[in-house]
Amino acid sequence: MKRRHFLASALLAAPTAAFAAPLLSLAAATEPDETLPTSSSFVVAAGEGRFGEKTLVGPNPNDIKISGQDTGGALAVFEYAGVAKGGPSLHLHLAQDEIFYVVAGEYLFVVGDEQRELGPGDxxxxxxxxxxxxxxxTTTGKLLYFLQPAGKMEDFFRARSGNATPLTPAQREQLFADHGMKTLGPPLPIKS
Structure with a gap:
């Protein structure tokens, strides 16, 4: 009797073991990175940066809201508060996707050969x-934008913020290259 019970249990357990191995390896692959903070959450107040620091793009605040340090390098989130018209030079990121969400104002994006006007909620x-x-x-505006993976964008904005004198074209190109980007042309003209 015990032998029959053992064989039946073994036969029933085999499929479970076969399915469990891939699930266990999947669980191990999705375990949090041990370099992430132990805290499960944090709050960054309105008008503040993640580490109490202020970064600027020209006169425009560009606060780090979620750092690559928080996500094991997987994601960085910024809040751009535009107090002046304009935008960045034509460029590309070698290894990062970007997602922009318009909170306030109107923006014109050029992506490859496409032009798109975006407003609040887009x-x-x-x-x-x-x-x-x-x-x-518009005169004022606000963007939330996400970089995936985080890359070196936080350091890029820190370097730009601390730079009071205009960069030469060679210095600008080197700064972009050092942070995983390539400059390709001037900014779009500012419309009155």
């Missing part, structure tokens, strides 16, 4: 290695 995806730029069309 979202646009910018794939890596595709030339792009944007310009703020």
């Amino acid at each position: 979202t646009i995806f910018l794939p890596r290695q595709v030339p792009h730029t944007w310009t703020q069309l």
Whole structure:
């Protein structure tokens, strides 16, 4: 009797073991990175940066809201508060996708050969290695944008913030290259 019970149990357990191995390896692959903070959440207040620091793009605050340090390098989130019209030069990211969400204001995005006007509530995806730029069309505006993976964008904005004197074209190109980007042309013209 015990032998029959053992054989029946073994036969029933075999399929379970066969399905369990891939699930266990999947669970191990999705375990949190041990370099992530132990805290399960944090809050970054309105108008503040993740580490209490302020980064600027020209006169425009560009706060780090979620750092690559928080996500094991998987994601970085920024809040751009546009207080002046304009935008970045035409460029591309070698290894990062970007997602922009318009909170306030109107923006013109150029992505490859496409031009898109966005307003509050609109979202646009910018794939890596595709030339792009944007310009703020209204006097004020606000964007939330996400970089995946985080890359070196936080350091890029820190370097730009601390730079009071204009960069030479060679210095600008080197700064972009050091942070995983390539400059391709000037910013879009500012419309009155």
